[in-house]
Amino acid sequence: MNSLSDVWSSVLQRMSTQLAPTTINTWFDEVEVVTMEDSAFVLHCGNEFKKKTIEARFLPYIRDALRDLFSADFEIKVLNDDQLSAYHGIKPDHPGDPGDCGAFTFETYVVGPNNKLAYAAAHAVSERPGANYNPLFIYGDSGLGKTHLLYAIAHGLKQNHPEAKVVYIKGDDFTNELVASIQEGKNAEFREKYRQATLLLVDDVQFIAGKVQTQEEFFHTFNALYESGKQIVLTSDRPPREMTKLEDRLRTRFEWGLMVDVAPPDYETRLAIIRNKSAMLGVQLSDAVSDLIAENVTANVRQIEGTLNKILAYYDLMGSSMSQEDILKAIRDMIKKNNEYIPTAQAVVNYICSTYHIDEDVLRGQSRGREVVAARQIAMYLMRRIICMNLVDIGKEFGDRDHTTVLHSLDKVEKQMRSDPAFAETVKQITTNINTNPG
Ligand SMILES: Nc1ncnc2c1ncn2[C@@H]1O[C@H](COP(=O)(O)OP(=O)(O)OP(=O)(O)O)[C@@H](O)[C@H]1O
Numbered sequence: 001m002n003s004l005s006d007v008w009s010s011v012l013q014r015m016s017t018q019l020a021p022t023t024i025n026t027w028f029d030e031v032e033v034v035t036m037e038d039s040a041f042v043l044h045c046g047n048e049f050k051k052k053t054i055e056a057r058f059l060p061y062i063r064d065a066l067r068d069l070f071s072a073d074f075e076i077k078v079l080n081d082d083q084l085s086a087y088h089g090i091k092p093d094h095p096g097d098p099g100d101c102g103a104f105t106f107e108t109y110v111v112g113p114n115n116k117l118a119y120a121a122a123h124a125v126s127e128r129p130g131a132n133y134n135p136l137f138i139y140g141d142s143g144l145g146k147t148h149l150l151y152a153i154a155h156g157l158k159q160n161h162p163e164a165k166v167v168y169i170k171g172d173d174f175t176n177e178l179v180a181s182i183q184e185g186k187n188a189e190f191r192e193k194y195r196q197a198t199l200l201l202v203d204d205v206q207f208i209a210g211k212v213q214t215q216e217e218f219f220h221t222f223n224a225l226y227e228s229g230k231q232i233v234l235t236s237d238r239p240p241r242e243m244t245k246l247e248d249r250l251r252t253r254f255e256w257g258l259m260v261d262v263a264p265p266d267y268e269t270r271l272a273i274i275r276n277k278s279a280m281l282g283v284q285l286s287d288a289v290s291d292l293i294a295e296n297v298t299a300n301v302r303q304i305e306g307t308l309n310k311i312l313a314y315y316d317l318m319g320s321s322m323s324q325e326d327i328l329k330a331i332r333d334m335i336k337k338n339n340e341y342i343p344t345a346q347a348v349v350n351y352i353c354s355t356y357h358i359d360e361d362v363l364r365g366q367s368r369g370r371e372v373v374a375a376r377q378i379a380m381y382l383m384r385r386i387i388c389m390n391l392v393d394i395g396k397e398f399g400d401r402d403h404t405t406v407l408h409s410l411d412k413v414e415k416q417m418r419s420d421p422a423f424a425e426t427v428k429q430i431t432t433n434i435n436t437n438p439g
Pocket of ligand 1: 110111148273305
């Protein structure tokens with residue numbers, strides 16, 4: 001892909017696997033890409049109504065498509081005409097500044113038994129940064145609202161102290177920025193950026209574990225901020241004691257302040273989330289529909305949002321012609337489909353090994369034999385498409401291969417599927433078999 005418009009066409013193409021062409025034409029015909037830099041993807045839509053609808057309903061689709069293409073999370077902004085002029089005039093110094101991210105606030109965060117401690121601690125930190133809980137360490141599985149809380153802290157702090165300097169960074173971006181700063185001889189600027197923060201938010205800090213230079217740099221950043229009473233908030237998918245590759249001196253520091261977990265929401269909290277989100281999207285779901293989702297979509301809040309988005313796209317397609325009974329049936333089918341058996345990475349490896357008569361060690365290993373490479377690429381493709389594993393994790397399944405190697409394999413399989421119908425049929429067949437053959 002060479003240009004921004006290529007990227008945008010690929011995003012729309014990926015979205016078209018989930019949304020009807022009329023939906024895409026209706027809402028995206030006046031959209032153009034402004035820029036893509038750091039972790040921000042900026043669009044322009046001069047039609048205010050369409051802009052609002054895109055923001056309310058379609059951002060997760062755009063984000064998923066970008067994640068598919070670049071294996072990275074982007075913050076998506078949709079600018080109206082005025083914002084576009086302002087954007088061209090003065091560029092924000094950090095497009096991902098969480099202080100102005102209106103949707104992720106304490107007000108929109110639904111509190112239940114699963115997250116009330118994390119919420120209370122986050123709230124306290126936003127009111128009195130650096131006072132009691134430093135660092136604040138929030139951990140829990142994916143999609144349970146850790147990033148939402150980080151943004152809410154930034155937002156809350158900015159409201160009380162507009163002059164506060166908030167720095168938000170993802171763990172792996174910290175490494176990338178550090179490497180770039182070394183290459184460009186801008187180490188001093190890098191340090192300055194982090195060490196002058198009033199509030200440092202590090203999302204997914206687990207990614208710095210095992211990286212020697214990153215940990216060294218982060219250790220000094222941490223100390224500098226901590227010693228001058230600045231607030232540090234960290235999120236991770238696991239508590240510090242389970243971050244096995246993390247240096248001890250960092251682990252003990254992460255445990256100095258308050259550690260709180262976020263767990264999956266219970267039924268009542270799920271119901272409240274569904275009601276809030278649908279109200280924010282300007283849709284009123286019947287009690288029966290809300291109950292159905294709350295009972296069946298239980299893993300995390302991102303999954304609830306995904307289900308709601310699909311349902312709303314469905315409403316779009318069907319319009320008001322559907323009876324309540326038909327809607328319930330359609331949603332039941334959709335949920336059932338979503339909950340279908342999902343194989344493990346090991347199940348994919350087992351299946352590919354037995355189909356292609358290859359030993360597991362060979363498939364996972366470094367062999368460059370033609371047949372082995374082809375089988376390995378299909379296995380990677382299946383892990384991505386069926387299990388939705390990220391590129392790094394797929395690489396780990398195959399002797400810690402780099403994520404770009406994985407990306408290359410996925411591209412290769414996709415291209416071959418497009419040009420060779422027999423190959424496409426084989427891959428489809430394998431997909432069906434793996435999906436219906438647990439173990
Ligand atoms: N309690 C909640 N109330 C309202 N929305 C929530 C809540 N928890 C999560 N969400 C929403 O769910 C989505 C996923 O949340 P978020 O990105 O914060 O998860 P996360 O824990 O940071 O996941 P990851 O570890 O994958 O980054 C967001 O849109 C967020 O607003």
